[in-house]
Amino acid sequence: MLPSKSTAVISSNSMNPATTLDPGIGEKFSRRTKRAINHDGSFNVRRRGGPHRHDPYQWLIQMDWWPFIGVVVVFFGLLNTAFALAYLALGLDNLPGVTAPHNWWQDFLSALFFSIQTFTSVGYGHVYPGSNGTGFVSSLEALVGVLTFALATGLLYGRFSRPTARIHFSHRAIISRRADGLPCLQFRIANQRSNILIDLRARVLLKTVDPVTNNQQYNLLPLERDFISFFPLSWTVVHDITPDSPLHGLGPADYEAQSMEVIIQLKGYDDTFAQDVHARNSYTHDEIEWDRRFIRAYEVGDDGIAVVDLDQLHLTEPLEQ
Amino acid sequence: MLPSKSTAVISSNSMNPATTLDPGIGEKFSRRTKRAINHDGSFNVRRRGGPHRHDPYQWLIQMDWWPFIGVVVVFFGLLNTAFALAYLALGLDNLPGVTAPHNWWQDFLSALFFSIQTFTSVGYGHVYPGSNGTGFVSSLEALVGVLTFALATGLLYGRFSRPTARIHFSHRAIISRRADGLPCLQFRIANQRSNILIDLRARVLLKTVDPVTNNQQYNLLPLERDFISFFPLSWTVVHDITPDSPLHGLGPADYEAQSMEVIIQLKGYDDTFAQDVHARNSYTHDEIEWDRRFIRAYEVGDDGIAVVDLDQLHLTEPLEQ
Amino acid sequence: MLPSKSTAVISSNSMNPATTLDPGIGEKFSRRTKRAINHDGSFNVRRRGGPHRHDPYQWLIQMDWWPFIGVVVVFFGLLNTAFALAYLALGLDNLPGVTAPHNWWQDFLSALFFSIQTFTSVGYGHVYPGSNGTGFVSSLEALVGVLTFALATGLLYGRFSRPTARIHFSHRAIISRRADGLPCLQFRIANQRSNILIDLRARVLLKTVDPVTNNQQYNLLPLERDFISFFPLSWTVVHDITPDSPLHGLGPADYEAQSMEVIIQLKGYDDTFAQDVHARNSYTHDEIEWDRRFIRAYEVGDDGIAVVDLDQLHLTEPLEQ
Amino acid sequence: MLPSKSTAVISSNSMNPATTLDPGIGEKFSRRTKRAINHDGSFNVRRRGGPHRHDPYQWLIQMDWWPFIGVVVVFFGLLNTAFALAYLALGLDNLPGVTAPHNWWQDFLSALFFSIQTFTSVGYGHVYPGSNGTGFVSSLEALVGVLTFALATGLLYGRFSRPTARIHFSHRAIISRRADGLPCLQFRIANQRSNILIDLRARVLLKTVDPVTNNQQYNLLPLERDFISFFPLSWTVVHDITPDSPLHGLGPADYEAQSMEVIIQLKGYDDTFAQDVHARNSYTHDEIEWDRRFIRAYEVGDDGIAVVDLDQLHLTEPLEQ
Known part of the structure; x- marks a missing residue:
């Protein structure tokens, strides 16, 4: 279960209040690795030696x-x-x-x-x-x-x-700006299936690679909202880039230099399967667009029923400066 | 899992302590929508475009x-x-x-x-x-x-x-009054099946629509009690309309003007299916009766066994003024 | 899921810090009812009217x-x-x-x-x-x-x-006494099966009936320990009768007059079924023995393996005064 | 579910803030027992008498x-x-x-x-x-x-x-030393399967036996980190031996005299089985090596993919003094 407070992913027993987080993907590497998580949710990891079990x-x-x-x-x-x-x-x-x-x-x-x-x-x-x-x-x-x-x-x-979530992610994450001027990282998701997801939670990690040592660091990105009760339409997940954020003050060149990757973990209860379903995805630095905003992807039909358009999930427009 | 404290549905990472809550149903609409949730638990939402998956x-x-x-x-x-x-x-x-x-x-x-x-x-x-x-x-x-x-x-x-809950909801929610005079919103539920639900939790949201902008707002309604250990008989769920409540000071005309809808989410462990079961329902403003109280729906038989009467679940009587 | 803090079963949103707890079994009755829960875990409740669903x-x-x-x-x-x-x-x-x-x-x-x-x-x-x-x-x-x-x-x-727990309960609960003289309510459980239960939690409610009005009250009895990591042997569950306990200062006659019933709910993860299993039981006032202590029900064999004896689970001896 | 704070395994209702913890394996024994948990996760316990249920x-x-x-x-x-x-x-x-x-x-x-x-x-x-x-x-x-x-x-x-975790444990636990000189207990795990474990949690108990009375005591060992989001590679679990640790100031002879056993419980969500999986293991005092450190067990291939080597999971080297 995802902890109800996102900060709980950092061990409560840490000697030093942890600011970094190793999600079991490893920390110190001899050279640059590929993205941690592919768009289909798989990891770029291989196994070797030992009593490796192939499970038919x-x-x-x-x-x-x-x-x-x-x-x-x-x-x-x-x-x-x-x-x-x-x-x-x-x-x-x-x-x-x-x-x-x-x-x-x-x-x-x-x-x-x-x-x-x-x-x-x-x-x-x-x-x-x-x-x-x-x-x-x-x-x-x-x-x-x-x-x-x-x-x-x-x-x-x-x-x-087998319970599987078919979450549709926007092709790009964006750096947008709140009404009060604060920049924020956003991406948008919708449910491809007509089933209902309940109690959907999101957790977002930021992977950064030290340009010199190749060491990897993982930080939890606090979200404006990390939980929704029902998920019939689309959800725009927002990380506000406050001065506390590891993204604070960085520009596109910094993102590239640090091989930044935004890793997303979703979990919700699926009414059809009667089980929790999980979804993963990530955006690498070249999949993040700057100074955009999402265009609303749903509308209300003549019959008063809201309609979500999965094709419009990806649509963004430039921020007016 | 429902958080053990209902307030946890509001993200703990919110920049501004949130008073409103978007349950993924959308917030800004071009016109009025139908009720959010139908009596059978389905949502008034359609999907369009994208790699929409029909799952046979x-x-x-x-x-x-x-x-x-x-x-x-x-x-x-x-x-x-x-x-x-x-x-x-x-x-x-x-x-x-x-x-x-x-x-x-x-x-x-x-x-x-x-x-x-x-x-x-x-x-x-x-x-x-x-x-x-x-x-x-x-x-x-x-x-x-x-x-x-x-x-x-x-x-x-x-x-x-497939674990399904057969929760019987009273046809109407009511605005009643506590012994100390405080008004409260109530509805009543019973289990249609003879199985036992354990650790039943209720969460109640209030949907209000701005009469001018059609924007929708979702507020969590704190409950007098949001958890019961066993659910063999009936349960009257109560929201006290304290000065903090979004319902405070409003009358039937306000309910209608704001197209209010009380959305209910239930979750419990079913002993037969050995799994959690979920139920949803909602009461729109015209399904709320004013100044009523529920009549007790169970009695004790000659053999000392409590009998719950599902037909009496809906029975109310006027409050004596 | 059982809340990690037992007090959480009382709603966090209560207006008055609740001291009583209605576990959905009902509160006000026209006459005395039978015990709430039978030894096989079933409830003494019938259903009538309504769209009652028989599920084949x-x-x-x-x-x-x-x-x-x-x-x-x-x-x-x-x-x-x-x-x-x-x-x-x-x-x-x-x-x-x-x-x-x-x-x-x-x-x-x-x-x-x-x-x-x-x-x-x-x-x-x-x-x-x-x-x-x-x-x-x-x-x-x-x-x-x-x-x-x-x-x-x-x-x-x-x-x-279908995951079912086969928890063996001692035939009687006892009122015993701690080393420091504090009285305590105890009962003992063991696993009948050779499977392993993990993260076993216990919750104990006290049902009391008002001798005059027949109203029923349910109180949570705090436990000395309500969680064990592994459950291979036996577990003696203990409620200390401190001045805060609803049992404080009461004797056998009071127990009978108030038709007391100690209701037990257990939940653990079963390694074989790979699911949570639940068990229920209750002790009525005439199933509680006074001034006894349990005799140890396990010993170590010649091969260094601990042996639990299910027949000895019930064995008690008088407290020396 | 494992509590998000490890200390929660100790009952929140304890009269005395508990420092010891009986994990249901028993406390007082007439003589020395074998190790509590075998390497295959089974317990050294037998059952006798009672309505013992063999479940075909x-x-x-x-x-x-x-x-x-x-x-x-x-x-x-x-x-x-x-x-x-x-x-x-x-x-x-x-x-x-x-x-x-x-x-x-x-x-x-x-x-x-x-x-x-x-x-x-x-x-x-x-x-x-x-x-x-x-x-x-x-x-x-x-x-x-x-x-x-x-x-x-x-x-x-x-x-x-049936969901089963195939966690590969290092053959030995080690007593190592942090950069700041603090000694720590470590062991290392990897996933034998190519599936992905999510939200993996570890809980570590220390069993000590009183050399005179044979009484057993169980203490929870707080971990530097008890939770990781993803588990594709290896994870080194670390208990820092601070002055608060029950291991503080003890040497190999003390470990043997007290028949120490480090008991490990792991729990994670398996993407393939779509269920939680559990694993157990323990290290006895003679399976703990002193003044060693683990050698990194993964590397990055030419294609930028990290490779974990299960055979190298056990490799340690002496600490330079």
């Missing part, structure tokens, strides 16, 4: 749909080919009902069709296991088949029920 | 049972019709066992029955694939069939296990 | 195993009997392969066996649908069958994966 | 994969053998289609193959139930079969979707 479940749950379907089809094909070859090795004479002319391709197809009929438990029975050998192999295949579809059931449910 | 899983999980059954039947019918047409195209001669007189409707039915027997993996076998073509198509259909039922399993489980 | 999923998830198996068998039997009667109505001549002598009982059995073979998708095929009528009905039954087993899969998973 | 679901969910597959195969074999014996008892004459020479082993195999074809709902039909007796038994077996695979589906999903 996680892999199958997280891959896109087309590769997943490919994996299913290939797995289904290979397993049935293997069983078909086993039936061929036992001899098709032991599968009464196979009547087609005997040549190797037709034999293989006959065995493959029988295998698939067994694996999926269709079992028409016009071909059936006529010996102990094919009886054993087909019994094993039937068990493997039902367990495989038990697995597939779990995987499909796992894929569908 | 969410759609199938959230629809009512009769439409869902309709979708299942139509999907089952269309898919089997398609496979039946494929078998027809390959020729019924390749499905040995089909013995009925050949006319197009009877042929189609024969192919359809074979298709369904394959799709559901019943596979009686009195009709069976007798060629490579029907062998391939029936193998594909068997795979599609078992994967479809794997999907259906996940969908049915997802529908049933 | 909750019912099937929460019932004991034997009744559940009974429901499954009866449902399976009735549905197959219905389909068998449909096949009989269509005429067994339309189910080629039925060869047994025709009498009504044998006919019914033949139709029933065919129905079950279709419902479970076994489909041997020695009997098969030989007309459009039986073709349609058997197609419908095959669809109903696979969807039924999809449902059963979800129900079985829901029953097994 | 938990057992099947938590066992390793090979034993689980063994249980499945044995269960499948025994159940089908039982049904095969039932068919034999009814007489193979009642299973038309069995054509093999009749000897007991071949008869048993024929019955077993028919049983498996029924259990898995393959039902080729070359053998089929030809009497009421075999009709009943095969109907029962088909029902048991589909329900068994419904169960297996739930178990497989439960095993895969």
Whole structure:
């Protein structure tokens, strides 16, 4: 859970009231690294050595749909080919009902069709296991088949029920200016889905890299508002650049020199999944526009219903000087 | 999680101690909008443009049972019709066992029955694939069939296990008066289900619309009590209209002029689902009755068991002046 | 979530610093009620009127195993009997392969066996649908069958994966005495399962009934310790009866006159279910023993492993005066 | 949830501001116990007496994969053998289609193959139930079969979707020294999986055993930082040995005399499982090395991507004096 006070991300037991914050990404580096977080929320990190665990479940749950379907089809094909070859090795004479002319391709197809009929438990029975050998192999295949579809059931449910937030971020963060003249860092988000996010919280970190030592520093950027109760429309997240802000007094050249990256972490409760969902993103220094303001991205229709336009989420206009 | 102190919904990092609160529903509108939240908990918001994601899983999980059954039947019918047409195209001669007189409707039915027997993996076998073509198509259909039922399993489980609160709200909120004469806003809730909700929390926002600018403002209404440990009976939620309250000194005409809407958010732990459940509702200015009090909605039976009457939840009586 | 400070269960927005607490069980009653919470954690509450929702999923998830198996068998039997009667109505001549002598009982059995073979998708095929009528009905039954087993899969998973705590409570609460002479209320709990509960929290309420008005009052009883990090052995929960305690200065007769009931709510994270689990219980005034102390319920085996004895959890001895 | 302030694990209602903490593992023991927590996170505790609940679901969910597959195969074999014996008892004459020479082993195999074809709902039909007796038994077996695979589906999903953290701990904790000379206790962790842990929290307890009375005491060790936002690389957890620390002024001999054990509890949100995951470990006094420092375990590749080396997680070097 995100702490209700953003400052709580800094340990309460710190000896020195911490002004910097290492979010577990590391602090001292031999050279410049890429951005910490990519736009899809992944990290630019690799793992090496040790008892590294590849988790097939996680892999199958997280891959896109087309590769997943490919994996299913290939797995289904290979397993049935293997069983078909086993039936061929036992001899098709032991599968009464196979009547087609005997040549190797037709034999293989006959065995493959029988295998698939067994694996999926269709079992028409016009071909059936006529010996102990094919009886054993087909019994094993039937068990493997039902367990495989038990697995597939779990995987499909796992894929569908995995709670994911589809938060649409504005392409650029901007440096804008409040009515009282105070500059502020802003970006804008909207929900791509028609579901409702509740109790949405935002946390924003600033990553800076020392131009000389390459050491990385992480600072929490306090937000004008870090919590909203409901998230049906768009939300403009604002960090006021007060004299306390690590961004105070810096210009575009400083941002670039320090390889600044604004890291965003969102968390909310999704009514559909009935679970918390998370989203991440970051803006690097070249994804921050100066002296702009966002144009309102929603309007009210004739029927009194507010309409949010996801395409307009990115629209900004210059500040009048 | 709802913060344990209701004031925490206002960002702790606000530059100016916030008295208003934008719950992500928007603030500045070109014209009057409908109520923010409908009685079924939905928002009066539409989405447009952008990479809008229709999520079939969410759609199938959230629809009512009769439409869902309709979708299942139509999907089952269309898919089997398609496979039946494929078998027809390959020729019924390749499905040995089909013995009925050949006319197009009877042929189609024969192919359809074979298709369904394959799709559901019943596979009686009195009709069976007798060629490579029907062998391939029936193998594909068997795979599609078992994967479809794997999907259906996940969908049915997802529908049933989705934690939903069935909170019964009184039809009207009322403006009542405490024993010491202080006016207060009240509404009453009960649990429609026989399950037990634990650690139920309430949060109440007031939406007001500026009659001139149409700007919307959201204020948190502090509650006499915003948390109860157990929720077996009914709960009367009370906001005392102290001089600090945004409702202080206002009458029914003011409520209407400002298009006031009282927005309620409930959250509790459901013992059956073993998860948190949420409920939302709102009362618009014309759903608030003045100078009423609620009549007790529970009594004790002869067996010493308390009985809550959901029909009496709405009953109020005039305050004696 | 239980608040980290127990006092937080009393609303932070109370006008008067609350000393009493209505946990949603009701406050004013026309007559004496039974105990609030039974030993199995259920409440003595009924519901009446309104759009009362019976939720079959909750019912099937929460019932004991034997009744559940009974429901499954009866449902399976009735549905197959219905389909068998449909096949009989269509005429067994339309189910080629039925060869047994025709009498009504044998006919019914033949139709029933065919129905079950279709419902479970076994489909041997020695009997098969030989007309459009039986073709349609058997197609419908095959669809109903696979969807039924999809449902059963979800129900079985829901029953097994439902996180439940098996907390063993001492049969009696006791009034004991600290080393410094201060009296205290104690009860003892242990985990019946071999799983580990983490971050276990306890909250204890005292229900008192006014002997004259029958009004009920609920007070939070502060605990010497309301949180433990790990719960492998037993835990003695202690409320010190300081002058601030609502139990201060009261004797057994007062407990009975006020129908006192000590209500306990436990919450912890279960490592196996990977979810929070909850437990409830209560001790009524006649389940509280005076001037006792608990005997230690664990010892260290020869292998250096601590052993907790669930039978000794209840053992107490008199306080030496 | 771990409290945001570590001190909150000590009850806020304590009469005396607690300096020690009993984490439910027990306090007073007749003799020395083994370490409290093993490296696999299990506790050295046994249970005895009482209504001890063996939960088959938990057992099947938590066992390793090979034993689980063994249980499945044995269960499948025994159940089908039982049904095969039932068919034999009814007489193979009642299973038309069995054509093999009749000897007991071949008869048993024929019955077993028919049983498996029924259990898995393959039902080729070359053998089929030809009497009421075999009709009943095969109907029962088909029902048991589909329900068994419904169960297996739930178990497989439960095993895969159970959220587990694979945190790699350094083999040794070390006593190191800060730049300002203050000694500190350190250990290092990394994520074995390529998933991302968010909002990772650490809590560290110190167990000490009184050399004379064998009484155990648990103290919370405050951490330099007990929370990180993201956990892609490694994290060095640090307890500064200030004058307030229970470790202040102690040397290796004291650690051994008091059978010190440093107990670690980790909790974070796992993006893949979309749930919180927990990890536990402990270092006993002989697993703590003195006057060492950790060598950095990550570096930056040519492509600007940080690489963490799990093998180097354990590497330390002597402090220069």
